[in-house]
Amino acid sequence: xxxxxxxxxxxxxxxxxxxxxxxxxxxxxxxxxxxxxxxxxxxxxxxxxxxxxxxxxxxxxxxxxxxxxxxxxxxxxxxxxxxxxxxxxxxxxxxxxxxxxxxxxxxxxxxxxxxxxxxxxxxxxxxxxxxxxxxxxxxxxxxxxxxxxxxxxxxxxxxxxxxxxxxxxxxxxxxxxxxxxxxxxxxxxxxxxxxxxxxxxxxxxxxxxxxxxxxxxxxxxxxxxxxxxxxxxxxxxxxxxxxxxxxxxxxxxxxxxxxxxxxxxxxxxxxxxxxxxxxxxxxxxxxxxxxxxxxxxxxxxxxxxxxxxxxxxxxxxxxxxxxxxxxxxxxxxxxxxxxxxxxxxxxxxxxxxxxxxxxxxxxxxxxxxxxxxxxxxxxxxxxxxxxxxxxxxxxxxxxxxxxxxxxxxxxxxxxxxxxxxxxxxxxxxxxxxxxxxxxxxxxxxxxxxxxxxxxxxxxxxxxxxxxxxxxxxxxxxxxxxxxxxxxxxxxxxxxxxxxxxxxxxxxxxxxxxxxxxxxxxxxxxxxxxxxxxxxxxxxxxxxxxxx
Numbered sequence: 001x002x003x004x005x006x007x008x009x010x011x012x013x014x015x016x017x018x019x020x021x022x023x024x025x026x027x028x029x030x031x032x033x034x035x036x037x038x039x040x041x042x043x044x045x046x047x048x049x050x051x052x053x054x055x056x057x058x059x060x061x062x063x064x065x066x067x068x069x070x071x072x073x074x075x076x077x078x079x080x081x082x083x084x085x086x087x088x089x090x091x092x093x094x095x096x097x098x099x100x101x102x103x104x105x106x107x108x109x110x111x112x113x114x115x116x117x118x119x120x121x122x123x124x125x126x127x128x129x130x131x132x133x134x135x136x137x138x139x140x141x142x143x144x145x146x147x148x149x150x151x152x153x154x155x156x157x158x159x160x161x162x163x164x165x166x167x168x169x170x171x172x173x174x175x176x177x178x179x180x181x182x183x184x185x186x187x188x189x190x191x192x193x194x195x196x197x198x199x200x201x202x203x204x205x206x207x208x209x210x211x212x213x214x215x216x217x218x219x220x221x222x223x224x225x226x227x228x229x230x231x232x233x234x235x236x237x238x239x240x241x242x243x244x245x246x247x248x249x250x251x252x253x254x255x256x257x258x259x260x261x262x263x264x265x266x267x268x269x270x271x272x273x274x275x276x277x278x279x280x281x282x283x284x285x286x287x288x289x290x291x292x293x294x295x296x297x298x299x300x301x302x303x304x305x306x307x308x309x310x311x312x313x314x315x316x317x318x319x320x321x322x323x324x325x326x327x328x329x330x331x332x333x334x335x336x337x338x339x340x341x342x343x344x345x346x347x348x349x350x351x352x353x354x355x356x357x358x359x360x361x362x363x364x365x366x367x368x369x370x371x372x373x374x375x376x377x378x379x380x381x382x383x384x385x386x387x388x389x390x391x392x393x394x395x396x397x398x399x400x401x402x403x404x405x406x407x408x409x410x411x412x413x414x415x416x417x418x419x420x421x422x423x424x425x426x427x428x429x430x431x432x433x434x435x436x437x438x439x440x441x442x443x444x445x446x447x448x449x450x451x452x453x454x455x456x457x458x459x460x461x462x463x464x465x466x467x468x469x470x471x472x473x474x475x476x477x478x479x480x481x482x483x484x485x486x487x488x489x490x491x492x493x494x495x496x497x498x499x500x501x502x503x504x505x506x507x508x509x510x511x512x513x514x515x516x517x518x519x520x521x522x523x524x525x526x527x528x529x530x531x532x533x534x535x536x537x538x539x540x541x542x543x544x545x546x547x
Contacts, residue, residue, distance in 0.1 A: 012421075014193055014196030014197075015195070015458075016191065016195055016457065016459035018461075020195065020200070021202045021203070021459070021461075023200065024061075024202035025231065027200045028234070031234040031235075033057050033059055033235035033236065034057045035057070035059075035236070035404075036058070036234075037051070037061070037239050038242055039240060040060060040068065040187070041066075041241065042067070042183070042386055043071075043241035043243070043384065044241035045066065045191040046389040046390055047060075047381070047396050047397055048060040048190075048199040049393065050394055050410050051199070051400070052194050053197050053415055054397065054411065056401075057198075058194075058199045059200035059235070060191070060201050061220075061222065062202070062203045062205065063204070063205065063206040064204065065204070065462065065464070065469060069244065070244065070266075070349035070350055070352060071183055071187050071349075072183055072184035073267075073268070074266075074386050075303055075304055076294060077180050077181075077294065078103055079100060079178035079179065080096040080387070081096060081385065081387075084096075090137075090141070092368055092385070093138070094142070097138070099387050099388050100178070101145075104146045105146050106414075107417055108186070111417060112181045112186075113179060114146070114179050116161075116175055116177050116281060117175065117177065117282065118153075118158060118161055118173045118278075119284065120170035120172075120173050120282070121174065122169075122170065123171045128172065128174070131174050136150075138150070147178070150175060153172055153175055155170060155171055155172050158173035161279055163278065165278075165282075165333055166334065167335070180295075184472075185469075189417045190389075192418040196418060201459065204224070205222050206222060206223045208222055208252075210378070211232060215376060216377040217376065217378040219232060219235055220232075236377075237400050238377060238379075239379045240381070242382075246381075247261045249380070250380055253375055253378055255378060257374055257380075259372075261354060262353045263309045263351065263353065265305060265309040265316050265350055266350075266351055267305050267318045267322045267323070267346060267348045268304050269302050269326055269345070269346050270300070270343070270347075271299055272344060273300065275300070275336070276334065281293055282333065284333060289304075299344070317348065317530050318521050318529065319520060319525070320523050322348075324524070327339070345474060345477070346517070370382055371395050379396060379403075381396045426449050426453055430449050433452075435448065436448045442477070442481070442483025442485075443471065443473050443477070444476055451471070451488045451491040451492060452491055452492075454466045461496070463485060463492060463507065467485065468481075480514045482510070482514055485506075485511060488507075489510075492506070515537075516532075517533065519535070520533035
């Protein structure tokens with residue numbers, strides 16, 4: 001197997017397009033793979049990169065899109081996790097802070113950037129000393145420093161940093177730094193880096209079952225969601241990195257585990273930058289967890305909730321109660337209260353927490369990851385933190401490598417991520433077609449070239465892939481991408497060879513998706529949003545495959 005195989009795809013290193021997808025499915029069907037990774041979130045993309053850079057022949061398949069699940073609905077932070085420090089998990093915090101440093105300085109400085117946060121103090125005598133002591137440890141655990149150390153501020157200095165705060169909401173503050181990124185873009189660039197090192201990547205491939213031979217898992221039965229074709233994809237080993245779907249896939253394979261998934265629903269809302277005049281993010285304690293107000297994409301991402309989810313891994317829905325909870329917590333600090341009208345977009349995802357059969361309080365479940373081998377030829381990973389994805393991937397592939405008799409260890413600490421050349425790729429598209437340099441109608445400042453590039457270099461196959469994850473138009477524009485849907489679909493039609501009917505159907509399907517989400521968010525009770533969401537989506541007239 002030897003060293004990893006760098007390659008050029010689609011005219012650019014690691015480009016993912018329809019041709020590379022076709023080659024990926026051919027490779028996975030040939031039976032010559034060492035490893036088949038199921039799941040296209042940060043864990044699966046990280047595993048594909050780790051395996052490819054060890055020289056393994058690897059393919060990744062994903063039922064929807066890269067980062068379609070929790071990996072595009074996180075807090076967008078690369079951080080140690082102050083609340084995990086308070087919970088006593090110093091090892092996890094140290095590991096995460098070291099990964100933060102590695103991403104900031106060596107692997108992805110073009111994707112990850114330092115962000116200041118203010119922790120308002122409410123006046124308790126012990127609070128400043130308690131928080132300050134914790135932040136001294138937080139500043140120390142990560143080793144080398146590429147972000148400033150924390151500092152204590154009086155009330156006047158804190159309000160100068162954050163004039164949006166109510167004067168009676170604090171007596172002072174402590175400011176510290178963490179780091180932020182675009183979580184969906186990070187997954188994409190990890191996957192593209194894996195592809196540049198020889199990994200095969202194919203989205204819209206749904207796993208329906210597992211292939212067995214002599215008691216050993218030898219591959220999967222799957223459906224190509226683009227064509228409806230039944231597939232048999234084979235490899236010496238299968239690794240499931242499917243987050244909240246882990247139990248479903250393990251059961252499908254006939255494996256067993258003493259642990260189970262205990263998914264936790266987390267939502268974030270996005271509001272425009274001018275609504276909260278500040279130069280810093282905020283972090284404040286709530287009765288359950290912490291409130292984040294994070295500067296992101298020119299606005300503010302406010303989150304997050306942490307509530308048990310028992311309705312299965314498909315399609316978590318944000319409720320009106322979720323949105324109102326976040327607005328209420330933010331408004332307790334803000335001089336100018338936010339309203340529902342200020343909410344441009346909402347993300348919702350399921351944290352893939354792993355617990356014992358009796359655990360139900362998701363706020364107290366460890367964020368450490370768990371690697372298991374429920375059957376010969378099958379390994380699963382679940383749990384963990386986005387920040388430590390590289391460590392998670394290495395642990396997963398270590399387990400696979402031992403079973404395959406491969407001695408090569410992980411080298412991803414020395415593999416920079418793709419993405420720094422994206423501007424050059426976009427410039428080349430505009431040079432060839434100048435009209436692509438124009439703004440996308442309804443796109444909040446995004447260009448037409450970004451839609452085409454998403455298809456020709458970044459593996460987008462559906463309109464939702466572009467609006468939700470490649471451009472973030474669905475999150476940051478007040479209409480959630482409805483105005484951009486038709487012009488974006490028209491551009492995708494040219495890039496992917498769609499018919500006019502297909503483009504119209506995808507645009508209509510997106511409008512139905514937005515209507516269904518808004519219906520869920522209009523329901524104040526926690527039990528009713530799912531039914532409202534499904535009813536609206538089911539009543540919608542779109543004929544295309546829905547997201």
